[in-house]
Amino acid sequence: MILVLRPDASEAQIEHVIARITELGFTPHVSRGQHRTIVGAIGDETKPHAEAFAAFAGVEAVHPIMKPFKLASRELQKNDTIVMVGKIPIGGGSLAMIAGPCAVESFEGLDRIAQLVKDAGANILRGGAFKPRTSPYSFQGMGESGLKILKEVGQKHHMPVVTEVMDPRQVALVAEYADMFQIGARNMQNFDLLKEVGSTKLPVLLKRGMAATVKDLLMSAEYILAAGNPNVVLCERGVRSFEDSTRNMLDMSAVPNVKGQSHLPIIVDPSHACGRPDLIPAMARAAVAADADGVHIEVHDCPEKAFSDGPQALIPPKYTSLMVQLRKLAEVMGKTIPV
Amino acid sequence: MILVLRPDASEAQIEHVIARITELGFTPHVSRGQHRTIVGAIGDETKPHAEAFAAFAGVEAVHPIMKPFKLASRELQKNDTIVMVGKIPIGGGSLAMIAGPCAVESFEGLDRIAQLVKDAGANILRGGAFKPRTSPYSFQGMGESGLKILKEVGQKHHMPVVTEVMDPRQVALVAEYADMFQIGARNMQNFDLLKEVGSTKLPVLLKRGMAATVKDLLMSAEYILAAGNPNVVLCERGVRSFEDSTRNMLDMSAVPNVKGQSHLPIIVDPSHACGRPDLIPAMARAAVAADADGVHIEVHDCPEKAFSDGPQALIPPKYTSLMVQLRKLAEVMGKTIPV
Amino acid sequence: MILVLRPDASEAQIEHVIARITELGFTPHVSRGQHRTIVGAIGDETKPHAEAFAAFAGVEAVHPIMKPFKLASRELQKNDTIVMVGKIPIGGGSLAMIAGPCAVESFEGLDRIAQLVKDAGANILRGGAFKPRTSPYSFQGMGESGLKILKEVGQKHHMPVVTEVMDPRQVALVAEYADMFQIGARNMQNFDLLKEVGSTKLPVLLKRGMAATVKDLLMSAEYILAAGNPNVVLCERGVRSFEDSTRNMLDMSAVPNVKGQSHLPIIVDPSHACGRPDLIPAMARAAVAADADGVHIEVHDCPEKAFSDGPQALIPPKYTSLMVQLRKLAEVMGKTIPV
Amino acid sequence: MILVLRPDASEAQIEHVIARITELGFTPHVSRGQHRTIVGAIGDETKPHAEAFAAFAGVEAVHPIMKPFKLASRELQKNDTIVMVGKIPIGGGSLAMIAGPCAVESFEGLDRIAQLVKDAGANILRGGAFKPRTSPYSFQGMGESGLKILKEVGQKHHMPVVTEVMDPRQVALVAEYADMFQIGARNMQNFDLLKEVGSTKLPVLLKRGMAATVKDLLMSAEYILAAGNPNVVLCERGVRSFEDSTRNMLDMSAVPNVKGQSHLPIIVDPSHACGRPDLIPAMARAAVAADADGVHIEVHDCPEKAFSDGPQALIPPKYTSLMVQLRKLAEVMGKTIPV
Known part of the structure; x- marks a missing residue:
């Protein structure tokens, strides 16, 4: 770490800083400039206490290195x-094409949509059984019966399935039915869930998260990796911004x-990012051209009857x-879409 | 709800919209303007399906009313x-003065700080035992032993205590020791935790949340109220913004x-909002003048040795x-600070 | 416009609203619902006074249609x-490939860079002579002598040139030398400049702007169009956000x-959006795949000696x-890059 | 400046960095750590080229000091x-109470409002004659005739007047009539106007600006100071954010x-920040308690007939x-409101 001292830092303060750095097991490197003194603290920055450097009297700024x-x-x-x-690789030139409805609503409905997206080239089926909704009065998902439907439909169409898990107490249950957990944006920093x-070893x-930096996202991935599961796929799905014509801003x-x-690997979800089906195709193409490892798209064959997020779903013909288009772009990028 | 149709909406689309509105149990009111047709849908907007109105062909915008x-x-x-x-009322002219260290670190440390803030006029003691940290390698809190210390110190100084709960599985445990749960910003939309x-009936x-609108915050409160607990106090603690000289932007x-x-009731936490002790006093004063029901301030008697968030803690003399100052402002505002 | 009245709006307030709407030349359409009354005001929403509807007593919200x-x-x-x-069409399937240094620094420097980007396939040359700099102590551009150099170099390499104009008093001068004005992000709402x-008729x-919505951008274009100049090309160059690892967030x-x-037409400028050369290629590819009408990239053959924005410039081989890559993507998109 | 080198920076790169630092007139201080080398560059950081340090091969980050x-x-x-x-001091314990309508609309209207705000204790009168409007079709202000009215009304009520200037070509004209220029948020980085x-010497x-950091604001002030005018008063008026229930977010x-x-000195403008009269009183009180040097409030006696921004104006009784309330808070803060 680099500690920049205030122009008016006293000699006693400088000595205290050096003493504390040493006490905490770091090696101090002192540069006295014309206006300011700068102290490098060489050592393990992840140690507890390292963040406290900024609280030392006389320190103006701390830059981690x-x-x-x-x-x-x-x-x-x-x-x-x-x-x-399942059998679908994500990353290293292989693209995940995840598609399906926002929520599992019925066997027939999901079966019909799965057939359509499978025929179009999707390789992983999505559908929510536990739904994080802003309002306690909105449809909260079918729960375990939704998970059963998802698994059956996935097996019928030979597609692995991904579904959201919201509560640490549901993890074992969801793992019985799903091939991949989804951690939603609102839970990106639900550290107990991570x-x-x-x-587990499930992907x-x-x-x-809606206010997460790229570094925050990687730190949340680090939680999962540090707990022993190396199978993490990141997903950009837009962040909150002042732009009011889209649901979020896709970064x-x-x-x-x-x-x-x-x-x-990192994939892109233009459905939640934009919240508007008219913008999804352009953003999905851009994602592939930007070197993403896949795209995640909500598809519903009757958006106006969807239980949730109907207005942002793409219809199957689109x-x-x-x-x-995505297959052509994948080719230009030297990527494949496994089936 | 008000459905604004596209200028080029066909007569068939208009009729379909009216039919669906009726089918979903709403009463349609149609106004045909020069450029557009507008359809009011009178009924219970919280019904499932109501959000699907925006997915109807020919509909350009939906405004909830x-x-x-x-x-x-x-x-x-x-x-x-x-x-x-505990015995401290929050709201209705009575101000919560919540103070204490970011994390419970030891009995002696917390006892010393509690004495200092109590003497200064604080009426509720805070201290974290379960800490949500961006990094899995940072100090994660003392857990149950921290809760025990917090309870003992609170009782010794006759102060009710508040502490964070992060996981639904911890709720019963935390309730044994705390007088008030804290739901942190990262968990504001952890709906299972809400x-x-x-x-419970504990406050x-x-x-x-860092990207939550005021409406989102009230919807999360609604989850707790709808589950049967009326004792909710809101807390403004800053949101993410482009300003890079403060940790968050205090709204x-x-x-x-x-x-x-x-x-x-709503209180303000300038410590997490600003992340800088030099800004805390002005923001605490502003909060009282803005009619907040209290302020939440992190206080540590040796910030440079704090286990977490040391750089943002206020020292006891400040x-x-x-x-x-806050007592004088409370008087101008006609408020009291109970002890 | 649609005026949503408060649930407690009095009959007198409703009548006043109707009377004022009529007085202002709009036709009122009243729908009395169970909870609220809604009044449509049919007429020209761009009239002065129309915005004052929200100030009427009893009105809770106004939705323009x-x-x-x-x-x-x-x-x-x-x-x-x-x-x-010049001879380069932008839009309708024809892509602008605008490239060049941030600032004109010398004839030799610009000549060298122009040759390199022209050989690579760029069709419009950029270079700033008037530079909007955050600091009054930073290099402010070469002024008219820079404009002369830009024009000469453009003519030598048969490339039309684009350069920024910052002050209404410079418009005539810049028009003598440039084939296209650039209005920078900081001046997007400098209405007198627009x-x-x-x-003029110059493109x-x-x-x-860094805090402009898409609607704001189109309104600023409207200023130029309304003044009589139909030759407007829009440019997405990123907006301010909380993400601190890129200069702006490219929307x-x-x-x-x-x-x-x-x-x-709308083009994309990944140089200013990201501020990092390592991200530019992916974002330029994404722009073409997203159907943009071109890309604007800062290129410098010695970024470490650039007078401004060196760290974000792409080097010629890259x-x-x-x-x-862009030519291949343009082909997939059915677009051409004119020369 | 502090240059943090990449972990894989070669010895040749390190030497090149040191050579360039020296060449540019800075003194290099090199610290070789276990993982990285850090180079301090001691000297005048405002020099041209200093920003180019980040473009050096092998440099990962540059921290200005x-x-x-x-x-x-x-x-x-x-x-x-x-x-x-005029005779009103701003700063050093003396509060500016700036009030008046958004736009000058007529002598009678402004005269009436001026009387009301003067009686209430306002000490500076505001009113726009040149209005920056998002739409070219909105009311653009009365121009010079509005300036005349403003001056006359100010003199009649013994109040100095402040009004916006948008174009460098208007500066001399506005200076004839006004006691203080206002530079609006959209022009905060209109450097030619600054x-x-x-x-001039006029305050x-x-x-x-809506996307300006505090540092950006101070840099824009620096432009005015560097040009020779020391009479600058800053104004916080809210920035753009994702919160959609207020016009901007007041920082x-x-x-x-x-x-x-x-x-x-710095004052606060809650009218433009919030865009809602119901929030203005609380934010004005908070500003005084936060140690601001004044508040700027739009007041109109008939908001529903205002030519612009009617919905955000406070009515005179409020x-x-x-x-x-503000006088009581000023007393607690040890401040005075001059008349």
């Missing part, structure tokens, strides 16, 4: 991680930003024509 | 709710904004002189 | 506008968002290999 | 600046944040009762 994540870092692992979801899915689709640059720092 | 929260609304209850935390604390300090206008819409 | 822009709207003009910059460039590259969804509402 | 503003800095001037607007008002009310912490770094 090490990345705060380790297991997620590309410095640790140079090659891209490939996460297997530790719980980290205690985790970790969505970026497309998060894709190369993550890939530069981490070996983990999904089918989008997949035609 | 009812507030989405009920139990939290001032339309339901005109008078201010007063929440009792339901769990809602199933809940609900902090605003002071949330105080009158909430109080206009809801009967629930807390004491701040309390002198 | 007309788009506030007209000349920029696709409702007015269905076909894409094609803007000619009117001034609107009084205008209008950059989105890629603005591309399809604008194209759905407006006939004007620009060249990016252009190879 | 000097404040980028000088004349605005409290390091230069310890005591609060007091700006005289230089132009900086070339300037500089409003914070109250900007008040102590600015006062800690700068000797310039302004009068607010002023009663």
